[in-house]
Amino acid sequence: MNPNEEEDRVACALANNQTAPPPGVYCEGTFDQWRCWPPTPANSTAYAACPDFVPGFRPELWAHKECTATGTWWTHPETGRPWSNYTTCVKPEDDVSEIIAVYEAGYSVSLVALLLSLGILFYFKSLRCARITVHMNLFASFAANNALWLAWYGLVVRAPDTLEASPGWCRALNATLQYALLTNYTWMLCEGVYLHTVLVSAFVSERRLLRALLAAGWLLPVPPAALNAARRAAADDPLCWMDEGAPRPELAVLVCVAVLLNLGFLCNIVRVLCTKLRAGGGPAGAQRPSATALHALRATCLLAPLLGLQYLLTPFRPPRTASWWLAYEYVSALSTSLQGLCVAVLYCFCNGEVLAQLRRRWRVLTFRPRANSTTNTTVSFVRSAAPGAAEDKV
Structure with missing residues (x-):
């Protein structure tokens, strides 16, 4: 956000009022919350220094705004609003x-x-x-x-x-x-x-x-x-x-x-x-x-x-x-x-x-009691006792 938005808006309006409009069809001067754009002839592009208060923007680079042949600022197709191109304010190495x-x-x-x-x-x-x-x-x-x-x-x-x-x-x-x-x-x-x-x-x-x-x-x-x-x-x-x-x-x-x-x-x-x-x-x-x-x-x-x-x-x-x-x-x-x-x-x-x-x-999850421990003990006892029982019978 522009920290001096209101002051810049007033200054922009004053500067545009004091600037003679270009001959023929032109776009009215405007302020887009970041930069002041002067009256611009149709079929031309206006340039302004990139704002220094936006993180990532280089103030030595330039933003631009296109004025169409009908004397209106170019509008973004998705929003339908006038659009200023600030994508040029970032250098590739700043990725x-x-x-x-x-x-x-x-x-x-x-x-x-x-x-x-x-x-x-x-x-x-x-x-x-x-x-x-x-x-x-x-x-x-x-x-x-x-x-x-x-x-x-x-x-x-x-x-x-x-x-x-x-x-x-x-x-x-x-x-x-x-x-x-x-x-x-x-x-x-x-x-x-x-x-x-x-x-x-x-x-x-x-x-x-x-x-x-x-x-x-x-x-x-x-x-x-x-x-x-x-x-x-x-x-x-x-x-x-x-x-x-x-x-x-x-x-x-x-x-x-x-x-x-x-x-x-x-x-x-x-x-x-x-x-x-x-x-x-x-x-x-x-x-x-x-x-x-x-x-x-x-x-x-x-x-x-x-x-x-x-x-x-x-x-x-x-x-x-x-x-x-x-x-x-x-x-x-x-x-x-x-x-x-x-x-x-x-x-x-x-x-x-x-x-x-x-x-x-x-x-609780890892505890595994010995499977059929009581049964195994009983079977072992029966097996060991079986031969003895046969001898008794003889």
């Missing part, structure tokens, strides 16, 4: 297909791990509790986000015609993707809220707490995602709303609040745990810390990487001209796409309760 492939591979691995984790937790009914339910919703949030990203890359990013036409379904896909991305943050916040509440509040109704977390995790992202979709629809943003410029305020506010709250929860959790451990240590360390405190400490260590702290430490994306841009993109692709795998490993595959259930189930 990011390999980076997209890394994202797709990472999201696929994460999605498989998350679905497997959800299947395990659904299968073992004995694991059901408020804490596991929060984990399952976190898994579902990441799984939905990963599946939507795979659909986005496959149906939109790898389909230039769809991207240029910007049909309604791909804009709806983008809006749903933004919502799913926000749920990752809200459910990471719910993880922090649950652990903090259980440790700090001695008496709390887990049922009420779980209901509140379910509502917050899935409903808090709805207003900012809807506002973002409404603003982009009103602005009629092109390219399926794909631009990755500066974070939009309606989305960034929820993300920043969730990350900062989780940071505060983590600091207070560590403080409470340290206080409990010191209180339970005894004067000479004779009294060991309680199992509950140690379990909470381990849960905190597992939760820390998922509280969103890595987003506070991630630097701003460098320009493509930077020497370390490609390395940054690969690191970003791996760390982002494999988050779901980390969630599944930390909260399911490394969960002691889950591992105990899997081992118990494995023993």
Whole structure:
């Protein structure tokens, strides 16, 4: 999105009003949200420098817009709207297909791990509790986000015609993707809220707490995602709303609040745990810390990487001209796409309760008692006793 769209629109209208139109048939000067196009004679092409605020565009290259013989700007056959050609703003060597492939591979691995984790937790009914339910919703949030990203890359990013036409379904896909991305943050916040509440509040109704977390995790992202979709629809943003410029305020506010709250929860959790451990240590360390405190400490260590702290430490994306841009993109692709795998490993595959259930189930499936052991013993006894019986008769 053009960060100075309104100013550029006004400046474009003023410049076109002050420019004498070309003789004969011509296309009226216009502004397409990114660039100002002057009045252009029919059967000719207007050129403008590529915008520098769109990631991947080279500002030293040129976009163009065709004026037809009838004095109207060329319209795209799929949308029926005037269309500016910005496809020339990307150099061939700037192809990011390999980076997209890394994202797709990472999201696929994460999605498989998350679905497997959800299947395990659904299968073992004995694991059901408020804490596991929060984990399952976190898994579902990441799984939905990963599946939507795979659909986005496959149906939109790898389909230039769809991207240029910007049909309604791909804009709806983008809006749903933004919502799913926000749920990752809200459910990471719910993880922090649950652990903090259980440790700090001695008496709390887990049922009420779980209901509140379910509502917050899935409903808090709805207003900012809807506002973002409404603003982009009103602005009629092109390219399926794909631009990755500066974070939009309606989305960034929820993300920043969730990350900062989780940071505060983590600091207070560590403080409470340290206080409990010191209180339970005894004067000479004779009294060991309680199992509950140690379990909470381990849960905190597992939760820390998922509280969103890595987003506070991630630097701003460098320009493509930077020497370390490609390395940054690969690191970003791996760390982002494999988050779901980390969630599944930390909260399911490394969960002691889950591992105990899997081992118990494995023993049941692999246990094979000796076939017909009682029958074999009886037959052996009869065979060994038969000769003796014959001798008695003799």
